[in-house]
Amino acid sequence: MVVRRREPGARARGRGAGDPWFTPPDAITEKVLRWVERVGRWGTARPFGWPVTRAQARSWLDDFVGSRLYDFGRYEDAIRSDARFLFHSLLSAPLNLGLLRPLELARAAEDAYRAGRVPLASAEGFIRQVIGWREFIRGVYWQLMPGLREANRLDARRPLPDFFWEPEKTPMRCLREALTSVRDTGYTHHIERLMVICNYATLAGLDPRAVSHWFWAGFVDAYEWVELPNVVGMGMFGTDAFTTKPYVASAAYIKRQSGLSAKGRGPAAAKHEGPCARCRFDPDRRSGDGACPFNAMYWDFLARNRGWMSENPRVRALFGTLDRWGDAEVAAIRRAAEAHRDTLVSGGYAFAIDEDAG
Ligand SMILES: Cc1cc2nc3c(=O)[nH]c(=O)nc-3n(C[C@H](O)[C@H](O)[C@H](O)COP(=O)(O)OP(=O)(O)OC[C@H]3O[C@@H](n4cnc5c(N)ncnc54)[C@H](O)[C@@H]3O)c2cc1C
Known part of the structure; x- marks a missing residue:
């Protein structure tokens, strides 16, 4: 049986969009939940609404x-x-x-498009994620293992800050919301994984293996074959085997995606609030009081990695901006980045993840 639970404010154009199905736990799931509550050391087991049978998964699709x-x-x-x-x-x-097959998803999206029920951009975009990205990532895993577990091209060594486990401890609203969502639901969508959590982790110089272990612990969909290439490869540039540059960005990107962007203009976007809206940090300031730490850390990252990054035609132009600012401003930005990193507290949590456990 499935029940509908509405996400506040998620309806767009009267289509009922944004209302995912939530499936009440059956007797077996209930038993497992009780076990998890007994042995689990982090996260919240309830409310639990993920599909656990083939029929439930079909309903979700x-x-x-x-x-x-x-x-x-x-x-x-x-x-x-x-x-x-x-x-x-x-x-x-x-x-x-294995409750659904990738081709089944692609066909369902194609059928909806052919029946005129969804636009091409949505059907194509979704199919590309499933039979494009997902299958590609699987190939990457087999290609790069076993070395991928230890890949650390940027030689990033900083331990995971405690706020990954206790999101209330970070004042950065975008990060706090994404981390809280993982703790409470086991889920955030792709852009929060990549451009909020991993972006922050890369800019702060966190150890990719520690970040990968946290993803493993937190996400309901985490399997090594898909988690590892995404986190260590795509998210943290632990290897350049399949991305040509690190996925890093300043606060401008997060502000754009969380506000009215070209893509997000419209009734749904206007109704919703992005994390930059009421954050205590200003996404438009690079340094000084109240500046969003993403800005100083981003430009500091570029300055730190200038040697090899300036050879890359995809990012070379950014260094012209740094040069225009001059030494004094760049030095201030770098000090601000260092000051932010100095606030990070680690070591309050120690979870042993057995990477060979399955
Ligand atoms: C840092 C990071 C970590 C990730 N960790 C995982 C993970 O542990 N497990 C996991 O299944 N996916 C992972 N992904 C990929 C993707 O973010 C999730 O599959 C997606 O957010 C799941 O939500 P959804 O089903 O609502 O996806 P939708 O946005 O609805 O996309 C549809 C489907 O496309 C597939 N897909 C899209 N992008 C990818 C991708 N990069 N790799 C593989 N499949 C993709 C997924 O099967 C997804 O269900 C990760 C991505 C990043 C950037």
């Missing part, structure tokens, strides 16, 4: 195609504080568990 796929393409990169799931499918866990 039908619900996604019928209500949220329409707006998937338009809002897939958006970040909102009041709509945690936006128009995403939430199907990675049932897919990874």
Whole structure:
């Protein structure tokens, strides 16, 4: 049986979009939940609403195609504080568990497009994620293992800050919301994983293996074959084997995705609030009081890695900006980045992850 639970403010254009299905636990799931509550050391087991049977997974797929796929393409990169799931499918866990087949998802999206129920950009965008990215990532895993576990191209060694486990401890709203979502639901969507959590982790110089272990502990869809290439490869540039540059960005990117962007203009975007809106940090300031730490850390990252990054035609132009600012401003930015990193506290949590446990 499935029940509908509405996400506040997530409806767009009267289509009921953004209302994922939540499945009440059956007797077996209930038993497992009790066990998890007994032995679990972090995270919240309840409320639990993920699909655990083939029939439930099919309902989730039908619900996604019928209500949220329409707006998937338009809002897939958006970040909102009041709509945690936006128009995403939430199907990675049932897919990874084998309750759904990738081709089944692609066909369902194609059929909806051919029937005129969803726009091409949404059907194509979704199909590309499933049979493009997902399959590609699987190939990457087999290609790069076993070395991928230890890959650390940037030689980043900083331990995981405690606020990854206790999100209330970070004052950065975008980060706090994404980390809280992981702790409480086992989920955040792609852009929060990549451009909030991993962006921060890369800029702060966190150890990719520690970050990978945290992802493993936190996400409902985490399996090594898909988690590791995404976190260590795509998210943290631990290897350049399949991305040509690090996925790093300043606060300007997060502000754009969390506000009214070209992609997100429209009724749904106007109704929702992004994390920059009421953050205590200013995304438009690079240093000084109240400046968003993403800015100083981003430009500091570029300055630190200038040697090899300035050879890269995809990012070379950014160094012209640094040069225009002059030494004094760059020095201030770098001091601000260092000051932020000095605030990070680690060591309050020690979880042993057995990477060979399955
Ligand atoms: C740092 C980081 C860590 C990630 N860790 C995981 C993980 O542990 N397990 C996991 O399944 N996915 C992972 N992903 C990929 C992707 O973010 C999730 O599959 C997606 O957010 C799951 O939510 P959804 O089902 O609502 O996805 P949607 O946005 O609805 O996308 C549809 C489907 O496309 C597939 N997909 C899209 N992008 C990717 C990708 N880069 N790699 C693999 N599949 C993709 C997924 O199966 C997903 O269900 C990670 C991405 C990043 C950047």
